[in-house]
Amino acid sequence: MSVPYRTSFNGKLDRLSSLIDRLRVQVTNVPAGCADGHTANLKIYRTEGQGLRLVFCPSREVGAADRQAMGPAADETTLVAARIAITGIGRQLISALPGILSITLSEEPYLNAVVMPLIEEVAVPRCGGQAAFQRLCEVVVIRLLRHAMEEGKADTGLLNGLSHPRIAAALVAIHEAPGEAWTLEKLAEAAGMSRTQFSVTFRERVGATPMGYLSNWRLDIARAELDAxxxxKSVAGLCGFASPAAFSRAYSRRFGHPPKKRSAAAA
Structure with missing residues (x-):
């Protein structure tokens, strides 16, 4: 078994890139003066003491309670407000985040470093500003995911699994090579754990069995590929199914209709 795992610049296992590749981030800039009554789910505040605070609500809909929690403190001024909509298979990462993230940026310099040019793009509009704002918001999302993973902000789910070094190895194996003929034994081997220890730890951390997670990941990729x-037949092979018939049965059980219907709709 040889799976080409991606590594980060320091040579360590890259736990996020295969998922981030599948995220689709849409950003709408909201004028700071209109932010309070809008559906903005990313806000950056400045306090009277010149400190910055970032607040992000990852959910698709910002309800009344969320808007109240995201509001400024008495001594805060809104500098940036944006609506960030995240779709794609990698959105599982986002659903694993807490309902609201509130971060004092003086305590997180790596986040502060990307927020400063974001503020600049709003304060000093220039040519290409909307494109720059979009890309900077994408980087903010990535760094928020790192922050949540490294700080243990998720109690269960995908981010919680990725924060465990051994379970992360198995998850990256699944993400990088969904068509591999994975078995429980092979995934446990990738994690460097016994089969029993791996199964128990994976379920505790991720909230699903290893083979159940693998199946769902394959089918999510399959649906995206059919939409494309x-x-x-090509999708069945790409996603590791023994035959188009086996793929069709699994797809129909998961989504309630055969893959040919999805493929025809995409055409």
Missing amino acids: GRQV
Whole structure:
């Protein structure tokens, strides 16, 4: 078994890139003066003492309670407000985040470093500003995911699994090579754990069995590939199913209709 795991610049296992590749981030800039009554879910505040605070509500809909929690303190001024909508398979990362993240940026210099040019793009509008704002918001999302993973902000789910070094190795194996003929034994080997220890720890951390997670990941990729116009037979092989018939049965159980229907709709 040889799976080309991606590594980060320091040579360590890259736990996020295969998921981030599948995120789709749409950003709408909201004028700071209109932010309180808008559906902005990312805000940056400045206090009278010149300190910065970032607040992010990852959920798709910002309810009344969330808007209240995201509001400024008495001594805060809104510098940036944006609506960030995240779709794609990698959105599992986002659903694993807490309902609201509130971060004092003086305590997180790596986040502060990308927030400063974001503030600049709003304060000093220039040509290409909207494109720059979009890309900077994407980087903010990535760094928030790192922050949540490294600080243990998620109690269960995908981010919680990725924060465990051994479970992360198995998850990256699944993400990088969904078509591999994975078995429980092979995934446990990738994690460097016994089969029993791996199964128990994976379920505790991720909230699903290893093979259940693998199946769902394959089917999520399959649906995205069908939407992109790929043929059922090609998608079945890409996602590790023994035959198009086996793929069709699994797909129908998960989504309630055969993959040919999805493929025809995409066409």
